[in-house]
Amino acid sequence: MKPIQLDDLVLFENDDLLIINKPAGISTLEDRLEDINLLNLVRKKYPDIQACHRLDKDTSGSIIFAKNPESYRSLSMQFEHRQVKKIYHTVVTSHTAIAHTEINAPITIKNSGYVVIDHRDGKSSTTFFTTLKNFSKWSLVECRPVSGRKHQIRIHLKHAKHPIVSDVDYGGEHVFLYDIKRKYSVSTGEAKPMIERVALHAFSVEFRLPNGGDIKIEAPYPKDFAVLVKQLEKYAPA
Numbered sequence: 001m002k003p004i005q006l007d008d009l010v011l012f013e014n015d016d017l018l019i020i021n022k023p024a025g026i027s028t029l030e031d032r033l034e035d036i037n038l039l040n041l042v043r044k045k046y047p048d049i050q051a052c053h054r055l056d057k058d059t060s061g062s063i064i065f066a067k068n069p070e071s072y073r074s075l076s077m078q079f080e081h082r083q084v085k086k087i088y089h090t091v092v093t094s095h096t097a098i099a100h101t102e103i104n105a106p107i108t109i110k111n112s113g114y115v116v117i118d119h120r121d122g123k124s125s126t127t128f129f130t131t132l133k134n135f136s137k138w139s140l141v142e143c144r145p146v147s148g149r150k151h152q153i154r155i156h157l158k159h160a161k162h163p164i165v166s167d168v169d170y171g172g173e174h175v176f177l178y179d180i181k182r183k184y185s186v187s188t189g190e191a192k193p194m195i196e197r198v199a200l201h202a203f204s205v206e207f208r209l210p211n212g213g214d215i216k217i218e219a220p221y222p223k224d225f226a227v228l229v230k231q232l233e234k235y236a237p238a
Helices: 037-043 069-080 154-158 224-237
Strands: 010-013 017-022 059-068 083-092 102-106 107-109 115-117 125-136 138-147 201-210 216-217
Touching: 037 059, 059 069, 069 201, 083 154, 102 154, 107 224, 115 154, 125 154, 138 154, 154 224
Parallel strands: 059 201
Antiparallel strands: 010 017, 017 059, 083 138, 083 201, 102 125, 107 115, 125 138, 201 216
16 A cells, blocks of 8 residues: 555645545554554644544545544534434445435444344444446445444445445455456456455535534545446446
């Protein structure tokens, strides 16, 4: 992974908050298996800053940090009362036609760290999904989680039989250029997936600023996600 230049990732900043476009491949918080995490990198510039929420290591996109206790408290309360509106974009391994479809399926975290749908003991979890664009065998989908459970979007899409591209832990398959481009040939051992991580991006966050006023911040697609969508648009139209 290339060295991260924090200034290149900033989407919004004021005296209270810092919102950055998190790269995929780095944990948000301290991970005993990793030497580097996003919070420690941000704290090199702002020693007292706190993460208001987290994204999975493989997920890219908008993430909010608070520079002072008052701002952290404000955002914590908004997250607790589900007042922060989060939108994710993902590419799924299926052709879909869904519009504001609700999936309400309770989730349990297993000892392995993965999650399962558990109608007896699981915690209530709700996500809304809308198809943004169809391709031949894939779809670009908008995800609006109401609750914020671990791997919620991933397990809900698996449950709906629309697993995320490259999310092999939850039934997703890799996409290769030879899958979509006619007459494309590749030598044995040379093929690489078009995206090598879970194709999930935290596209936007919308909330109330600690000192008043609403704000919505959008995070541009990172290169791997943008290339995947562009190639599907070019070579795999619906």
